[in-house]
Amino acid sequence: MNILEIATNRKTSRFFKPDKVKEEDIKYILETARQAPSGSNKQPWRFIIITSLEQKKRIRAASEKGEKIFYESLSDERKVWYVERGLSPCKKLLTQAPILIIFLGDTTAPNYKPSIWVSIAYAILAIEERGLGTVTYTPSNPIHVNKIVEAPTDYIVEAILPIGYSCDSKPKEKRIDLSKLTYQNKWGNPYKFDLF
Amino acid sequence: MNILEIATNRKTSRFFKPDKVKEEDIKYILETARQAPSGSNKQPWRFIIITSLEQKKRIRAASEKGEKIFYESLSDERKVWYVERGLSPCKKLLTQAPILIIFLGDTTAPNYKPSIWVSIAYAILAIEERGLGTVTYTPSNPIHVNKIVEAPTDYIVEAILPIGYSCDSKPKEKRIDLSKLTYQNKWGNPYKFDLF
Numbered sequence: 001m002n003i004l005e006i007a008t009n010r011k012t013s014r015f016f017k018p019d020k021v022k023e024e025d026i027k028y029i030l031e032t033a034r035q036a037p038s039g040s041n042k043q044p045w046r047f048i049i050i051t052s053l054e055q056k057k058r059i060r061a062a063s064e065k066g067e068k069i070f071y072e073s074l075s076d077e078r079k080v081w082y083v084e085r086g087l088s089p090c091k092k093l094l095t096q097a098p099i100l101i102i103f104l105g106d107t108t109a110p111n112y113k114p115s116i117w118v119s120i121a122y123a124i125l126a127i128e129e130r131g132l133g134t135v136t137y138t139p140s141n142p143i144h145v146n147k148i149v150e151a152p153t154d155y156i157v158e159a160i161l162p163i164g165y166s167c168d169s170k171p172k173e174k175r176i177d178l179s180k181l182t183y184q185n186k187w188g189n190p191y192k193f194d195l196f
Numbered sequence: 197m198n199i200l201e202i203a204t205n206r207k208t209s210r211f212f213k214p215d216k217v218k219e220e221d222i223k224y225i226l227e228t229a230r231q232a233p234s235g236s237n238k239q240p241w242r243f244i245i246i247t248s249l250e251q252k253k254r255i256r257a258a259s260e261k262g263e264k265i266f267y268e269s270l271s272d273e274r275k276v277w278y279v280e281r282g283l284s285p286c287k288k289l290l291t292q293a294p295i296l297i298i299f300l301g302d303t304t305a306p307n308y309k310p311s312i313w314v315s316i317a318y319a320i321l322a323i324e325e326r327g328l329g330t331v332t333y334t335p336s337n338p339i340h341v342n343k344i345v346e347a348p349t350d351y352i353v354e355a356i357l358p359i360g361y362s363c364d365s366k367p368k369e370k371r372i373d374l375s376k377l378t379y380q381n382k383w384g385n386p387y388k389f390d391l392f
Contacts (some may be wrong), residue, residue, distance in 0.1 A: 003199065003322050004224055007231035027389050028200055028379060033372050035203035036317065038334055040277055041369040047381045055381045078306070081236055104383075110274070111334060114355070117310045118332070121232065121317030126199050136233055136314070138307060150383045159310070173237040175230050182226060183244045185251045187300075187346045193223050 011172035013133025016097045016164030020072075025130045026163070028098060032126040033103075036119035044109035045119045048149050050100035056184050058148045059160070060094035066141030067091060085170075093135065097162030102145070104155040116158050123161060133166030202324050207368035209329025212360030224293060224360070226358045228322040229299075232315035238303035240260065241315045244345050248297035254344045255298075255356070255390045256290035262337030263287060281366075293358030297342070300351040312354050319357060329362030 001009075013143060030047055038044060050056055067089035082088070101123070105116040120136065127134045139145050144158035149192065151157065184191035197205075226243055234240060246252055263285035278284070290296060297319070301312040316332065323330045332353065336339050338353035347353065379389040 003202070003318070003325050004228045006229045007318055009354075010231070010233075012233055023389060027374070031373055032200045034374055034377055035200075035205075035206070039334075040274065043372050043377075046377055046379070046383075048381070048383065049387050050381055052381045055391070078236065082229065103380075113309060114313045114316075114332070114334065117313035118317040118320065120310075121314040122199070122203055124322070124323065125318070129199050136310075138235075138310065145384070149379075149381075150382065155383075165241055176239050178223070178226055178230055180319070181230055181239075181242055183242065183345075185244070185246055185248045185350075187242075187244065187348065191245050193219060196326045 001129070002154065003125065005086060008059045010100040010124070010128040012135045013166035014135050014166040015166065015168040017134065017167050018098065021099045021132065021163055026101070028130060029101070029123050029166055030076050030188065033119045034125045036115065036122050037113035038115035038118070039109060042106065042109035042112070042115070044106035044112040046104045046106070046117045046155060047105065050102065053095070055148070056095045056100060059100065059145055060091050060150050061145035063091045063094060063139045064089050066139055066144055070140035074108045089162040091137070093137070093162045094160065097164045099163045101161045101163060102157055103150060103159045103161070104151055106154060107156055108154050113158070120159050120161070127161070127163060131165070132163055133168065134161045134163050148187065197325070199321065203322055205277035206320070206324040208331045209362035209364040210331050211362065211364040212289065212329065212358065213374055214294065215361045217295045217328065217359055221328060222297070224326060225297070225319050225322045229315045229319040230324050232311065232318050233325070234314070235307035235312035238305035238311070239303065240302035240308040241312045242300045242351060244298040244300065244383070246298065249291070252291045252296060255296065255341055256287050258340035258344050259287045259290060260285050261333045262303060262340055287333070289358045290356065293360045294335070295359045297357045297359060298345060299351055299355045299357070300347055301354045302350060303352055304350050309354070316355050316357070323357070323359060325360070328359055329357050329364065330357045332357065368375050
């Protein structure tokens with residue numbers, strides 16, 4: 001499959017089978033992530049692979065604490081969006097997934113956030129390519145998770161990717177057509193692809 | 197090629213041949229980018245394809261204005277890094293590349309920055325897969341570029357990808373070994389892959 005097919009097939013997975021994830025797949029995913037480009041080539045990313053159930057439980061509890069505060073802060077419109085999708089502060093996926101990979105960003109590196117997110121995106125595509133599922137979970141209050149994994153203060157938990165074989169039946173969220181996203185030379189001037 | 201091979205082969209290109217880029221390749225790249233996941237599926241990205249040389253010149257002039265201020269602000273250590281690589285406020289690549297794609301982020305969308313950077317990373321890999329080169333150029337003062345492409349104030353230029361067939365002979369910047377990036381269960385606890 002080419003990258004467009006992988007990207008198109010991919011959808012978010014929030015439910016996982018208990019089946020073990022192969023270590024060679026985890027290695028493949030992280031080998032891909034570390035190839036990302038970064039500001040001044042600082043490679044401002046570190047990975048923590050969570051395999052211990054006890055540690056997953058602590059990470060889940062810390063994450064849910066932050067989520068409760070976040071959900072209370074939501075506008076009514078956004079609350080509806082979450083409720084319609086069955087989303088809530090409960091983060092069962094953090095204990096259900098066989099593996100979590102935590103991506104930590106080096107906040108002292110120039111432009112670290114774009115860099116680490118390119119690295120996360122590389123991982124997302126590699127996960128799909130290996131037949132696995134994930135969701136890009138960004139903790140509402142990453143500091144709580146930082147403490148649990150004992151990260152130094154210069155680093156921040158940017159995302160947690162729970163990884164496993166998906167059993168999430170929800171269809172992919174719709175994407176906006178390219179014709180509505182793309183302009184030529186300046187904003188508002190539609191780009192007319194021959195193939196549209 | 198699989199994604200790991202594409203990611204590994206890819207290196208930054210700052211010099212481009214004058215050869216035209218195929219429209220089907222641009223379409224492929226953006227079709228891939230729009231498949232990215234995003235916070236609350238807001239898809240906070242818009243693309244402007246720059247084909248006009250006049251517009252490229254204006255974008256380059258606006259970018260260079262920001263770069264001059266940025267370079268003056270650099271620490272001595274970082275200045276050396278840039279000078280060693282022949283980098284300067286001069287952004288010739290913005291007029292040399294046959295095509296620029298500007299990625300604009302919707303700053304009103306929740307968590308828009310991680311989302312648009314996943315989309316940019318998808319594009320980066322698709323560019324490589326199609327045999328093209330790029331560099332992820334983040335303008336030091338994106339507001340100047342915003343004005344030239346007449347973007348609304350809610351949107352911000354996150355990155356400009358100059359795209360073309362590479363004639364950049366510089367080797368890829370080295371990457372840190374996975375064993376030095378990866379921990380298990382908590383920071384500092386090395387993950388020992390069987391394959392290391």
